[in-house]
Amino acid sequence: MQVAILSGKGGAGKTLLAVNLINLMNGSVFLDCDVEEPNGVFYFSDHFVQEPIYNLVPKVNDDLCIHCHQCLDACQYNALIDFLGNVKVLPNLCHSCGACHLVCPSKAISERDELIGWINHAQVDQHHIYGGQLKIGKETGVKIIESLLEKVDSSVDSVIDCPPGNGCSVMESIGQADLCVLVAEPTVFGLNNLKMVYELTKVFNKKSAIVINKVDHNAQVIEDFASEYQIPIIGKIPFNKELALANSNLEMVSQSKFRSLFEEILHEIRKQVKL
Structure with missing residues (x-):
């Protein structure tokens, strides 16, 4: 019960x-x-x-990022933004769904643990x-x-x-x-x-x-x-x-x-x- x-x-x-x-x-x-x-x-x-x-939070490798913005389009929580030409993560908005990691064509997004x-x-x-x-x-x-x-x-x-x-x-x-x-x-x-x-x-x-x-x-x-x-x-x-x-x-x-x-x-x- x-x-x-x-x-x-x-x-x-x-x-x-x-x-x-x-x-x-x-x-x-x-x-x-x-x-x-x-x-x-x-x-x-x-x-x-x-x-x-822990939550899994995306981490962006700027050297691998091709600025296609597929990750921004995939995120339903606006946890990724384009700031002066670079993709930045807003961890407090992230729901750890992993969509950005999955859609990134250049494998620029990994995931890290955040307490x-x-x-x-x-x-x-x-x-x-x-x-x-x-x-x-x-x-x-x-x-x-x-x-x-x-x-x-x-x-x-x-x-x-x-x-x-x-x-x-x-x-x-x-x-x-x-x-x-x-x-x-x-x-x-x-x-x-x-x-x-x-x-x-x-x-x-x-x-x-x-x-x-x-x-x-x-x-x-x-x-x-x-x-x-x-x-x-x-x-x-x-x-x-x-x-x-x-x-x-x-x-x-x-x-x-x-x-x-x-x-x-x-x-x-x-x-x-x-x-």
């Missing part, structure tokens, strides 16, 4: 849910794909084995904990997320803490998921963010379910949306000071009086995956 936890913005509670689900599983894998802010891993450990991740980030790994009890970390200044962490997803064993339960929003990194994160759990706050703004990620799951034809976080008196705005689109609500996490303080101190709230709440959510997730 592979479960992706999504939200339309940061701070909605997806990491809270993801780490506490893992805490209740046996022999599971946690993937923190929020590579720009990978804080989920710190609930489990602060000692990691670090694996560097874009790391994967941090720790084994805690029976769990494997992985977190992607994007190098400061780099534009995209999709390659890191691809490398993270390669760590998944289909025979083992895994939980993916996705990046917030609905960009390319989120799309990559949910590709193999059996179920997308959408975490939403019970406000009009929260509804807008929920609609955004729900539309993404529909594009990828993924099953989805909703967990409402920070519920105090009224979650009607989310409940009405869920009813209209027939999305199951599988849990409601209360707006509770004790829970919030414990979570901010990196404590597993599923080991406290809130355990039954997260056990029920996990039970509902397993039911939805089997449907």
Whole structure:
């Protein structure tokens, strides 16, 4: 079972849910794909084995270049430009597709490794904990997320803490998921963010379910949306000071009086995956 936890913005509670689900599983894998802010891993450990991740970036040999501009025409990301008669590479725009290398008739373009980030790994009890970390200044962490997803064993339960929003990194994160759990706050703004990620799951034809976080008196705005689109609500996490303080101190709230709440959510997730 592979479960992706999504939200339309940061701070909605997806990491809270993801780490506490893992805490209740046996022999599971946690993937923190929020590579720009990978804080989920710190609930489990602060000692990691670090694996560097590289992108292939083109390198132009000016002596071999015949200035045919076939590489510029082939690049869909404008990562190659003609600057004063020489082809120059803009590495932050490069998606490492290799098209420029393939089309160059004079073999003037080779490829070099460029560090874009790391994967941090720790084994805690029976769990494997992985977190992607994007190098400061780099534009995209999709390659890191691809490398993270390669760590998944289909025979083992895994939980993916996705990046917030609905960009390319989120799309990559949910590709193999059996179920997308959408975490939403019970406000009009929260509804807008929920609609955004729900539309993404529909594009990828993924099953989805909703967990409402920070519920105090009224979650009607989310409940009405869920009813209209027939999305199951599988849990409601209360707006509770004790829970919030414990979570901010990196404590597993599923080991406290809130355990039954997260056990029920996990039970509902397993039911939805089997449907």
